[in-house]
Amino acid sequence: MGKQMTEMLKGTLEGIVLAILFAGPAYGYEITARLREQGFVHLAEGTVYALLVRIEQRGFVDVEKVPSEKGPPRKVYSLNAQGREYLEDFWGTWSFLAERIEQLRKERK
């Protein structure tokens, strides 16, 4: 990723992953693959795994080990009530920031 994108993902990637989990349970490799499809082509694998560990420790997700047909068992993450609450906070923070930045963009000729 470019340096700009890397910095901008700090704080937002967490919300992005929580939003993906809001749609339904998923595991790390799957989440990374989806993000890559959506244009985050150079997103590092390790970044997503580290983030998942973090949100697990903070109690935003429930985890279940599920055997895989190919490869080692998957750790499937499900957003729980606390995670949904935190996601709501994220949308609030995002909205505030996005509105102000869009305002600044409008002012550019």
Add this chain to the structure above:
Amino acid sequence: MGKQMTEMLKGTLEGIVLAILFAGPAYGYEITARLREQGFVHLAEGTVYALLVRIEQRGFVDVEKVPSEKGPPRKVYSLNAQGREYLEDFWGTWSFLAERIEQLRKERK
């Protein structure tokens, strides 16, 4: 600021300040005050000054010392050609990210 906002500002605050400078020259204290008015009430002073030092070192701004009626001289920053180019990159990165996040938000019930 809340922890979420602090993390989300990483990478975006730089663009915000450059966008402010795009509208015309300004100095640190003034920029902080404007941002506070616009809702970033708990934005730390030191943060803006550190950011200004950074963008000066990266050559995005020209600096001029201007005497103040009250207090020590102001360091007035002007966005130069290189800074305007970088700001354009910022808008590109921001648009990409904002579009994908808004897409995720639409999918939430």
Add this chain to the structure above:
DNA sequence: TTCCGCTATTTAGTGATACTATCTACCAGT
């Protein structure tokens, strides 16, 4: 005069987060 408040900048140290790079582990097909 002395002190306080507002203006204005600087800087040392901390914490959070994405990255690089590498390692482990499992299975299928050649």
Add this chain to the structure above:
DNA sequence: ACTGGTAGATAGTATCACTAAATAGCGGAA
């Protein structure tokens, strides 16, 4: 046995916003 795709873990690095404190100039109140 070897390769490639799937799946996860982790040690170390860089960047950036924050905390906290210091410096400095000026005006008005005590």
